[in-house]
Amino acid sequence: MLGAIDIGGTKIAVGVVSDGGELLDSQNWATDPSAAFDEEIERIAGALNGICSSRGIRLEAVGAAVTGPVNPTTGILGVNAFLPNWSGQALTPALQHQLGVPAYADNDAVAAAVGEAAWGAGRGTTSFVYLTISTGIGCGVVLNGQVLRGAGDAHGESGHQVIDLDPCAPLCFCGARGCWEVLASGTAMTRRWREQYPHSPWTVKEICAAARQGDPAALSAVAEEGRLLGVGIANLVTHFVPQVIALGGGVMESFDLFLPQMEAQVRAQCGLVPWQRTRIERAHFRYHAALVGAAALCRGLW
Ligand SMILES: [Zn+2]
Structure with a gap:
């Protein structure tokens, strides 16, 4: 049995995952940005120990x-x-000390990619890309059973590839204008909608529900979001020609609505590579991709 911890911007989740990738039990609570590192690690360890003792x-x-x-x-x-208070803290030594077992850690998009590669949508592939499309866009690449890492083990940030060079393109918190995340994340989709329809401040979920009812404005917003997602996905196909690109995150709860435009963009952009070999799929673990992925980090192959 493997312990799993997902430390996210909005929630912290802990759980227990079997060696086959099955999430057996989990708990979560809201992230408190002002929480002290030591206290939060104790809370995480307490919650994980609680699950373990109740289930033996x-x-x-x-x-x-x-x-x-x-x-x-x-x-x-x-x-x-x-x-902000956690910068520079030694996470895995603290977890190892509290829980008395070996501890591993990685970026959440990388962990989700590892979990999907081991037990989900990327199982059996030699080239796999995982994307999470939610408030931001995260990416992890797994080639031949290994996470693609850069200098100093850094992970790349494909979510921040620039796809619009217009000097008036929206400015991202990363410092660049027109990057993929600032144009195609769920946050971007709702921002565009609210600029156009300030009296109907819908969420992504509400826009997608309206699109399913045939609402023309919502259908157009979904098509635009699919096209913008497709631009970045097509760039990844051009770079890696992966066997599978799996899409997770909240926006992909409506994966089927966006797929036609994403595929159209790949067909339009990827002329020099065999794009037909890349399958665009929904992630297997959905909301739990990062939590299950955290457990997959323990397998030590990454
Ligand atoms: Zn950015």
Whole structure:
């Protein structure tokens, strides 16, 4: 049995995952940006120990998926916009100390990619890309059973590839204008909608529900979102020609609505690569992709 921790910008989740990738039990609570690191680690360990003792489970190891940068070798957290007090803290040594088992950590998009590659949509592939489309856009690439890492084990940020060079393109918190996340995340989709229809401040879920009822404005918003997502996906197809690109995150609850435009964009953009070999699929673990992925980090193949 593997312990799993997902430290996200809006919630912290803990759970227990079997060696086959089945999430057996979990708990979550809202992230408190002002929480002290030591106290929160004690709370995480307490919740995980509670699940284990109620089910008579002994953990072999624990993995943590973290929003923002974390060094997978040392387990030291980088600068984190959501948990500013946690920057520079040694996460895996603290978890190891509290729980008494080996601990692993990685960025949440990378962890979700590892979980999907091991047990989900990327199972059996040699080239796999995972994307989470929610308030932001996260990406993890797994090639031949290994996470693609850069210098100093850094993970790339494909969500921040620039797709619009217009000097008036929206400015992203990353410092660039016109990057994929600022144009195609769920946040971007609702921003566009609310600029156009300030009297109907709908969420992505509400726009998608209206599109399913045939609402012309909602259908047009969904098509535009699918096209913008498709531009970045097509760039990833051009770079890697992966066997599967799996899409998770809240926006992909309506995966089927966006798929036709995403596929059309791939057909239009990827002339030099065999794009027909890439399957665009919905992620298998949906809301739990990062939590299950955290457990997959313990398998040590990554
Ligand atoms: Zn950006």
